[in-house]
Amino acid sequence: MKTKKYTLLLILASLFVGCEDYLDKIDNIEALTELDIFTDVNLAEDYLDAGYTYLITETTAKSNQPDILSGLVMSDEGYPGRYNNSVQERYQSYANGDYLFLMDLNLGVQQRDTPNLAVRYSESWKGIRVVNTFLENVDLIENADEETINGLVGQAYFLRAFYYHLLTKRHGGVIYLTENLDLNSDLARVRESYESNLENILIDLEQAIDLLPVNWTAGNIGRPTKGAAMALKSRVTLFAASPLANTNNDPQKWVDAATAASDLINYASQNGLYQLIDASDAINLDVGHGGADLFVSEPEKLNNYRKVFVGPGKSKVLPQEAIFMEVNDNTIGNGGLVPLPRTYLTSGYDIVKGNFNPMNIGATANFVEKFETKNGLAIEDDPSYNDQEPFINRDPRFYNAILYDGVPWIVTDSAPLNTSGVADLAVINENGVLGVDLHDPTSPANQLWRVRNSTGYRIRKWVPNGFFLRNCCNAEEDFYVNNMIFRMSEIYLNYAEAANEAYGPAGKAPGQSLSSLDAVNVIRNRVGMPNVNGMYTGSTSTLRERIRNERAIEFCFEAMRYDDIRRWKIAHLEENKKVEFLEMRWQGGVSAIYPTGFSFENVEQVNLKKTFIEKNYWWPIPSSELEAVPDFGQTDNW
Template sequence: MRKITYCIISGALYLTTFSCKKDFLEKPPSVDITEDTVFSRIRNAETFLWSTYAACIPSGFPTGWSANSSGGIVAGMLAAASDEGDIADSWPGANRFNEGQWNANDNPEDDFNAHYVAIRRTNIFMERIDDVPDAEDAYKSQLKAEAQFLRALQYFELVKRYGGVPIIDRRMLNSDELKVPRNALEDCINFIVSDCDAALPALAPNQTGFLRGRIHKGAALALKSRVLLYAASPLFNTGQPYKEASGDLVQMLCMGEVDDTRWQKAADAAKAVLDWAEAGNSRLITDQGVENNYEYAWSEPDNAEIILANKSNGWWGIYSDYFNFTMPPGVYGGWYGISVPLNFVKLYEKRTGGPQTWPASGDNINQLYAELDPRFKQSIGYNGAKWNNETGNLQIFIKPDGKPAPHGGDRGGGQWMRKFLPQAVNWSSYGTTLNWPVFRLAEFYLNYAEALNEAKGPVQEVYDAINEIRGRSGMPILSGLDQDALRTAIRNERAVELAFEEHRFWDVRRWKTAGDEGVMKGDMYGLRLKPIDGSTDFHFDQVVFESRVWDDKMYLYPFPNNEVYKQYLVQNPGW
């Protein structure tokens, strides 16, 4: 194996990267000359593939000021556009979602054309890699398989946002019909699965050391698991779309009929990931103690639980856009942070099991926080919680003079997102290494539990999977639930375990629960704390800090109008 080098060898590669920005199916006349240069040597071809990685591997960390230059959402993380989070400042992109102020001309989360720029790169690579003269066939087959996975990943990123999309499975030429219509959703799902299956034989079993971040069999199995889970879920696994539609559009929005066997296929795909892991390729973090296992899994780069991470951004400086956007006010260079609504905090059970009781007001907030699932303090910063050795304990309350404490307390949810803001970030280190987890093993225990419960009900294997996740964080095991109650427990466990990893935003869509009160719609609650004279505890009041807007048309994104106006794409309903 050759060590990955993240560089661009010439301006010609930039032409290939950006040539499709104006129209995602155009092909510039000069690209063939550039291709001949790129595919004349394996080193050039590898470099082209590494830049294709950068175009294809998603990241949830915001790095810029526009949808086509940043992970996450413009100036924030996607968590802030769901019940996981909130940004009090009005201008970041998440608030356009929460206020219903986004549309086919203005989507702060996605750049539709960029997906097809990336897909075009994968198609070029797959067609031309065999022309490279100075590489062994087995290695070229492996690289082609990596590109095929990247294509599948990009199509999944499209499908979860838009439903059925145009399938472009080859390099387009000027002589081709460039206005390719949408395919049926089922065709897209099958295409993604087919790409995963086709890539598997030539992929490395795993990648270790400096090759972490390269595609391997576990990543392909993980993508297959995720896409089949989405295909089996209520949003897609139906004959009645989420919004009224007719004709061919129906097949672009859903699978056409309810088929419960899709849940078993999703369960089998998730089990394949777990089997791959158990063969020595990955494991849950269980050796750091129940108070630290979870934090280690998200803060330690390349730990054993990470199946695939985005490695394009390694070191993050303390004044990087990411930390500016996400650190709480008063913590290093934080501008506004991501506060966590009480709606989401209520999903954390008590350490002893079962829901916490949250009265409208009280004088025992310290006790209520201390009683929560150990993952709470490893994910969320709350009043009195230690941030790190340098900052000390957070102060999030309203002072007697009515002004907020050093770390806020008068806006938003009353708690701060702490996950993905490692304790290692301080004035001495001036930053840290942090990678976005594209696939983390814990997800696939929960994928398996969810799919198998839907396929067979509360069989022992369902309990075994969910209790693996709960047990490593010291939470009591689940048992004796019927299918409906276990479904609720699994969904709750996903919210807690996968918090802030860009699952919740999509999970509530695929479950068709986004429109439920307090999820993506209606009142968002926060806590307002005030000191109690003569006590170390605080008085708290629940307050409504925001009412959010939801319309069922939002279950899928609108295609950008500049593409719809070309009259080859049928717009999603309601937009």
Template sequence: MDPHDRYTQNNFWQSSQAANAALTGCYAVLRYSGVYGGAATPLWEETASPNAYNYSNSDGWNSIAEGLQSSTTGGIISSRWANCYEGIGRCNYFLANVDRVISIDEATRTRMKGEAYFLRALFYFLLENYWGDVPLILDPPDPSTQSNLPRTSRQQIIEQILKDLDSATLVLPLKYGSSDLGRATKGAAMALKARVLLFEASPLFNTNNDKNKWKLAADAAKAVIDISSSAGYGLYPDYRSLFLPENENNKEVIFDVQFIYPQEGNSFDLICGQYNSNAPLLDLVLSYEMKNGLPITDPSSGYRPDSPYLNRDPRLYATIVYPGEVWVSGSNKVTVTSSWFPITGYAMQKLSVYNSATKPPVKASDIKDGQSYINYIVIRYADVLLMYAEAQNEFIGPDPSVYDAVNQIRARVGMPNVAPGLTQDSMRQVIRHERRIEFAGEGLYYNDIRRWKIAELVMNSPIYTWKHTLIETRRFNPNRDYWWPIPQTQLDLNHNLVQNPGY
């Protein structure tokens, strides 16, 4: 006889509310203590790239930036593996049992399965991206059969990811009502497929330089662009406001992780401001073009070393807090000094409530851990445009559609169009620059430099403060560091796992 004071396998799957709770549990792995929140925040992922510095080695990110990671580093290396498999286990459990609930109409049940397929694909994408071959598990958690599984080839994992995303695309809706914001949509599944295929076409994964892989990626991104009108996608008109809480769930958001305080918050404001543990680096600041579209190294750009932040790409002002910036709140004005953010002299403004246009800096005592609530955008429409531009350029060269996609991104912030007549390689550099600037602070650049296989070129270098003072010299071993080590805790539990080379 089943107990009446707790749920069991036999008495749980009896209502639509229970099924929805189980699916919510799959999404929950994305949040505070999971993949995109808390210690695993994507804001710190930026610090493993030339964009930012994690002075406190929060979650082990600075160990990765210095090339010092190992199987015992812990932090993100152990938590991401565990979080992803936790999410996969929940998705598998849901998919294996949701048919037992007889009170759900078939359309709803089918849609919910689509959401679980999408989430399982996302978790597996993260796993194969950082570790390569990983165990493929499609059944509900069962230690007796799953605790000693060997690693499955990464290609098989990719095939399953694409299968799950195609299944999700067939059944998910284009839009939800306001009560279901944050659920995976058809566009989210299609956009994630485009990202997966873009990675597969990139040099790190596409070792044979198969041009057709670029075509597949371009076609997948173009498919999202083609449904943008009916799905309501587009570029949000104001770049800075795109990342403020009052504008969440806007038309640029294709899939995000929903946070709400006090039920489920994050610590983005602490990380960006008070902790300053994703402190922007001088190299990122110098990479922003002048407002006229010329790099600061061009003698005719108008760049002035004595006024280094004057007339720059507006995305600089929307992303980074810099010394000398004036913050305004009503009749009050305050000038930012480097002592506010002593780590590098800069702070990340994006993905925080720090906003020079509307309020002064938040006092250290005002926001506590877990009290921030801005959603983290996993995929936005600007990314789709640049994914298309990159893939199409690699497949066929800089045709008009490539220019159009890149110029849409630049026009949003008032930057001039890309110069016509570029070669494929010149356009490649333009697109890579645009990705770095457009997504600065969002945690994408680390994986970009990995998949482009340029990490050893941009990471084996010193990093500096705003005053050009040396912080440290980073190291990246191309024979090892493109992949993460399998956590020692997992090797101890499963003796059939084989460690990645060099660890």
């Protein structure tokens, strides 16, 4: 088989028929043909496995590089503390609305300086090519039974649907190829509509659901299952029902989304799958003023919830509510696991030393305000909440997600910047100086790689206490981080949102025992939070706002919020464009006004505010593609 090289870039270059990339990895290329690959089930499976290598989700690290402009920063959740490379420049391009510049970075720019959002576009087309080549040749396999073939074909349909969801949720309709283009094909292709692509995604997902197993046997654990395909269908149909895509507010779209989520809830129940871990004791955390758990690194009562995300030990055991999860088995010099990529996004120099590009994304102060009090009220509705003591008596998930000033935190045993072992995030601390965990704007240029926090809040959710990595081998890494793509909490909240729009707060999808309100309360109750307060449940519109807030809290720093605020068409609102930092200042001692001795103030960073207008809801296509194939057509308004 001859190795061909094509000149067209990105979309078309990745779609031509062929398996050259696979053959290039085989030593004896001359002796191996396409027929050899696809008649043998082991080689065919290896070929399909290459389709996974192009899959870049919202928090996947491409080539082990953390995302230089992740969804955590593009939403209102966080802001990065890295100052010595292109992170700040890329953020500013995004904040200025220069999306076409960012998409065009995929050419001629080092991988570490290119946001995953640009790389994801071209990589998705490469993955689609692999899947289509496999599906076109799967009938050649001779040495496999029907069950094995079905499992492979089901994975292929799942992957193709996943890739197209990644493309269409950002760019709108593209071209849905169910077979690769031949060199002699007409390249003058016109973009299809989002609705047309959606129809094809759902066709592929129905085939994946039909063919994939309930569970995989040992050796294949981690591959997508029937439940994973159902979860992707739930996510896709919810996006399609939302205001961004459902411009006419077709009620049937909400019914379809409610049904997709309801089907998975019932399926999980019937098969004993994806059960939520009971962490209801978390509500008993002693986190009042002077509480015993308030300044504890890993409170015992929070352990059941926290272990869904991180914990001690290297063994990779799927949490019982995980539906689909990245393998996350990157290794370093001594063979130990490196929990990428979310740890690198949310940790800094003290935890990831050496040339490992930590981002130290910190939580924005305006986002942290979304965490309710443990009474089940928004902070503005709870008279017991004191903005001069903002860390106390919050939703238990606050203490899993947020690392605030004064919490003991082991970062390294090798020359830390902060030698106290306690998070120090005060603008003016008890010693009258800048907290050592905060970015120091007076740092010399050659020290900016010592990444520190900017926002006044660090992210605890993805950083196990005690983990650190220095260079390639000097580390304390006996920890796991679960990079989940789908977990059952999402399905309950997908159902809650869609059922509320389709049937109202108390309504239920046919065949489902849960109402929209019930489903929200399932998620709240599992950490001991009370049911949604009655003041928020009187109508579809009032419950809608609490469901949206619930998603913000449950999925914080999982890179889901950016697509949520887009699909709800609220990304342009002032509250979602602004960036606020928490400024803590020592006031000389405890007083009635300052119960901790510190003052607390959320300060807007006007220079970081995002520009967001109508055209920013859908992303443009790289300029190179339009130069190669002008008929493809640019995204509207770009």
